[in-house]
Amino acid sequence: MVYSLGYRRPSYVSSSRDSLSGSEKPKSVNNSITPGSSGTSHGIPDAISFDRIVTGGTCPPVTLRDFMNFLKYVEFSAENLQFYLWFKGYVKRFEDLPESESRLSPEWTQRHEDAENAAYRSYLNQKPLTVEAAGILKAQNLAASETDSPPTEKQNPFNDSREFSSAHLPHESFGADTDTTRPISAFHSVKSGSTRVAELAFEDAGCNFPVTIQPFREEISRIITLYVSDGASRQLNLSSRERTALLKALEATTHPSAFRNVVKTVEWSLRRQAHPNFIRWSIGNGNRPRVIFARGLGIAGIISGILTALLTTLSTAGRGYRTLALIPFMIGIPTLIAAWKGMCVVLHGMHHRHLRPWELFEDDDPSGDTDLKKMSFDSLDSGTSYEDEPWVPKYEKRNIIRKVFDREVWVKEPALRQIQDIIFIQAVLAGLLLSGIIVGIFCAVPKGNFY
Structure with a gap:
């Protein structure tokens, strides 16, 4: 491949997440994986495209290992690529499961996302509680929690995420009745729109068993602790809305579809910001x-x-x-x-x-x-x-x-x-x-x- 004399190396892309709206990100990601879309007009030939690097089709100094080192030591955002690679491997491992195991985790469809979004919008439109009402509600929740034995750290893989989730959704959605060690039928006793979303996933799949027996539940708990929870060591740069939606989806299933929107955000960041910056940096041959x-x-x-x-x-x-x-x-x-x-x-x-x-x-x-x-x-x-x-x-x-x-x-x-x-x-x-x-x-x- 011979480049024209008008070639320009990739421009530096800032790490701001506000350059595209949520609806534009999927379109941007789809455009970036179209053949020829990453051509020399953007300073990145197809030979060193994002997909070629991730699949191991390049040589030093633009290999996957070099990309990871760049994100870790230069841009300090290695968590995006680490999560992306984990998810790609997770999808393959989930698809290789026997049907008897994979059916334990129903797919998180667009219907469930729409229902959760509706519940979230309904919550945002509610009037804020007064100080007195908030105190009464807190006392009621404390009294209700005392009637049940608290789940242990090992029993409840969502222990690390409850504090965050309760700050964005109705409090009754995260009461003692949502203990993940109980059968899914226990969700029916909680009258909230957000909890109803979890019911939908299991009603569609005809499931009636504890979520703790779902495949990779312990691994998903670890991913939440490392990448999703507030203050996580590798916390992804997600909006509060994206984080809350992901936590609600993972309460119901470990199916890879629960990560659908988050993966789009991470992939958009890698393709449209980290990858161009990596190529621009790699062009330099001296320290x-x-x-x-x-x-x-x-x-x-x-x-x-x-x-x-x-x-x-x-x-x-x-x-x-x-x-x-x-x-x-x-x-x-x-x-x-x-x-x-x-x-x-x-x-x-x-x-x-x-x-x-x-x-x-x-x-x-x-x-x-x-x-x-x-x-x-x-x-x-x-x-x-x-x-x-x-x-x-x-x-x-x-x-x-x-x-x-x-x-x-x-x-x-x-x-x-x-x-x-x-x-x-x-x-x-x-x-x-x-x-x-x-x-x-x-x-x-x-x-x-x-x-």
Whole structure:
């Protein structure tokens, strides 16, 4: 694939979730997975599209592992990709279940979502309770809860989410009668629109058994604790409405369809924000000290060109000598332009790139631990911070000169090399044009004859 000289690398996309409304996100995601939709018009060729990266069809430095490291160490949002990969694996495992097990978790259909949305809108339209009424309702709920033995942490997988849910839905929806250790028939004793949604899922499937025997119930409880609950270690960037709807769906079923809307939000964030930023970042072949050093060289070259042009103009030398300024200009301007896009022209000449700080010390790990957990692919691992990883203090101790000339490796991805090639050509052509204009201006000025 050969790119045109008008190629532009992907623009930086902020992490704001408000750029699209909830109804526009599914359409945006669908557009992003249409063949050719991620083409060079957006700076991302199909060879390094989101789907190619996730399915393992790319080479370093744009592999799935590189994408995960970027989200973890650069954008600090690895939870989106971790959840997305978990869900893809979860769908496959759920589909592989025997029918006798999968039928225990009915599908969460659009009908159930519409019913839950109606209950939520009805709740929002209610008048707020007075202080006295709220106190009476709280006392009644406390009295009712004392009549039942409280479920244990192991019995109730939604223990971590009740505090959040009760802040957004009618309080009686989350009373003692919604204990997930009871048969589903117990839901009928609670007269609230939101609880009625849970009934619908089981009435449609003809089910009448405890939700605790549903497949993967313990795993779903773990996912809620890690990704959904308020204050979770890997809390997804969801709106309160999305979080509440998901918790209500998971109270009724562990079917993958319960995650339908949340997965759309996460996938939209990955495709339309994280992936373009990752490609933009990957185009740069040098670390920050090397790029700053390259910018300094570019500025020094431009200053040298200006001084050369000034000295030859003010002297008695002929106009032809002023063209000598083209040499430092042609070195400085392309170097500065390329460095402004994160590229070092010296590294590019060899199609090399610097190793990332977290890659430098992988061979120094005495344990040789290179499993998926170390690569942040363990979706059920509660750890998210990397400040305690061994490479952090080691890299901080490296002096600036060593960082500028850190270890280099070959850029293996052909599509990325071609993008870097076209950016280098653009920088050279821009340097040639600007150098010619600047030198032409100096050549038009009469000589000074000062020395």
